[in-house]
Amino acid sequence: MVTLSIRARQKLGKYRIEKRLSEGGFATVYRAFDTIEGVHVALKIPRSLKPSTDTLRDFRREVRLAAKLEHPNILPLKDASVIDDYFVITFPLGERTLADRICRRVSFRAALSLSEQMLEALCYAHQQRIIHCDVKPENMVLFAGDRLRLGDFGIAKFAQKTIRGSGTGTLGYMAPEQAMGKPSQRSDVFSAGLIIYRMLTGEWPEWPYSWPPPAIGKLRARVHPDFIAFLQKAIDADPRRRFRDAEQMRNAFLRLKPRVLVYAERRRRRTA
Structure with missing residues (x-):
């Protein structure tokens, strides 16, 4: 070669x-x-x-x-x-990747905005019956105004097709079943949940992904309990207990978002 x-x-x-x-x-x-x-x-x-x-x-x-x-x-x-x-x-050409962005602290509102954009991209892909299979911050490019765009569909597959090989994806972001060669739309949900958790806490949950993960105290200090339950569902090691796809996850996120923002603002005022 x-x-x-x-x-x-x-x-x-x-x-x-x-x-x-x-x-x-x-x-x-x-x-x-x-x-x-x-x-x-x-x-x-x-x-x-x-x-x-x-x-x-x-x-x-x-x-x-x-x-x-x-x-x-x-x-x-x-x-x-x-x-x-x-x-x-x-x-x-974007300004930077999400991986570059989360090397420093992300404000709560910015984390929610980036999370929503990521879920909108995955929701659209899943509606086209495409599993991304490599959802990670390095594959999300940020443009002016923190517009997020998901790229690198190089190992994506149509959902109804058999996935060639096993363990396709990136370790550290991959759902347990994907590491065993059985990815699904729920695997993309898992990876998205990990990224949202990382943006809100600065920590990555790690295998065996038992609850509570690292830095749960930081999460509880910033986030409405219902949103914590939302993340727990997204990164459950058992895919059967997760959101079935990014559309269901996106819809749950949008329902929670108004109360999550109000809750965060009230806590900010109490600690100001």
């Missing part, structure tokens, strides 16, 4: 590479400048110069999925083409 070797200022067609942004198991993401449109973009390129048939098939699947998905909270596809023997997928 010929390894990918791309340097800053290298030209790929109309794109001028500026720097590497991130690297995953199959691809590297670069910041680049579109010399024709005059805008910065993100380029996702397989790490091997001559990718295998399976890798190319996975990338074509991602392109076709991304091309179908039109939603304000899903990262849109700008272009996909072969340039100088590289398979290049082009996306709008």
